Amino acid sequence: MARQGRPGASGISTSERILDAALVSFATRGYEASSLDVLAAGLEIRKQTILYWFPSKEILLEAVIDRSAVELSAALEHSLTTAGGGWSRVDAVVRSVFRLAARRPELLGLVREMGRLGTPAATRLVVALEPLVVRASDFLEGEMDAGHMRRHEPRLLLLAIYSTVIGMLTEVEVLRAFGEEPTARSLVRRRNEILELLRSALVTGPG
């Protein structure tokens, strides 16, 4: 892994700036379509400075993934662990994902990009997020056992929730086709729509 490099007068270190820009580019244009030259130009440094901190493009990708995985875990783990039981915890997690999407959309974009970054890059991200999946899945199963939620296969249910949330957060072009502009207001509407849907799909008893 690349060492840190102290922050210059500018505030954040060069390597951090590179990671930030690379994350955005990988998440929006895609890894293969991102070029080190363009990246460097955007940062007003030379390409070789990038290669100084990250000896190859692939190593840069790995660094981006590792850092993003940490950030993603941090954002989710809190609400997944501490929020109340039953539906209110699902609600809390979904809300925190939406909050994350508003603050750092690139992170969700990178997750969506996973599919194209075949092995081993995708594996790296998957492995890093695995504990989260396990925890979420166990939680859902427990709630079903307790009769608080309709019975489904926890993993598949989780996959469905994931797909819905990620899709509604990242598919900007499709959004437009469906008449939604990617504004903050729209984000809230989409969040509420998902919550309603999930609630009526999952919660048992009087609605």
Next chain:
Amino acid sequence: MARQGRPGASGISTSERILDAALVSFATRGYEASSLDVLAAGLEIRKQTILYWFPSKEILLEAVIDRSAVELSAALEHSLTTAGGGWSRVDAVVRSVFRLAARRPELLGLVREMGRLGTPAATRLVVALEPLVVRASDFLEGEMDAGHMRRHEPRLLLLAIYSTVIGMLTEVEVLRAFGEEPTARSLVRRRNEILELLRSALVTGPG
């Protein structure tokens, strides 16, 4: 648009073979990451033959999109128009999307790729599929008015359904992370899971 070119002895015309291969490559590797040289090599022709039929890479993309839009519309329009009313129509449409995913996964992959193919390519696909969206949206609204389905904003509901289905069909890497192998058996399980979920989320009255 490129003319057709009669089919050689081999069966299908060169231009069709190019479109097929390009669709697969665009859908899996992405447009920018697909190279004409590699495409040509896979077809055992020279790159210039591709450029003969499609004068530029972008024109090739447009042709791929146009053809795919036709195929997508055809696959969906039938079940969207003819299947029974209420829930059974939603059921029929979802099933036909899954059938399409089994037969021609590239088509769904291309749709998912839309986001990265910014304007005007994405617009092209969106415009071509717009009538489908309108019809589906109107149908949902009608069912809600009739009290057959829980009230939601039709467009947002459609977007959520779209996200879920596309996600569960195309996010192979995530699938693995969630313990699902991309087999035919798994496809059926995922389909049934989605149908159950949607049913409990949408259908009113005794479940």
Next chain:
DNA sequence: AGATCTGTCTACCATATGGTAAGTGACCAA
């Protein structure tokens, strides 16, 4: 037979790509 059209090819080209090698200046410890 000669001219034309069609489909594919070889030969190039300018540019962009990821990456190597070797510098340069600032700072720091001896």
Next chain:
DNA sequence: TTGGTCACTTACCATATGGTAGACAGATCT
């Protein structure tokens, strides 16, 4: 003062990219 490390640079390079120009064989038309 000098030697070394750090952060970043200029100078290259082999390869791959999308695309142009034009040759060539076979079919079709006159």
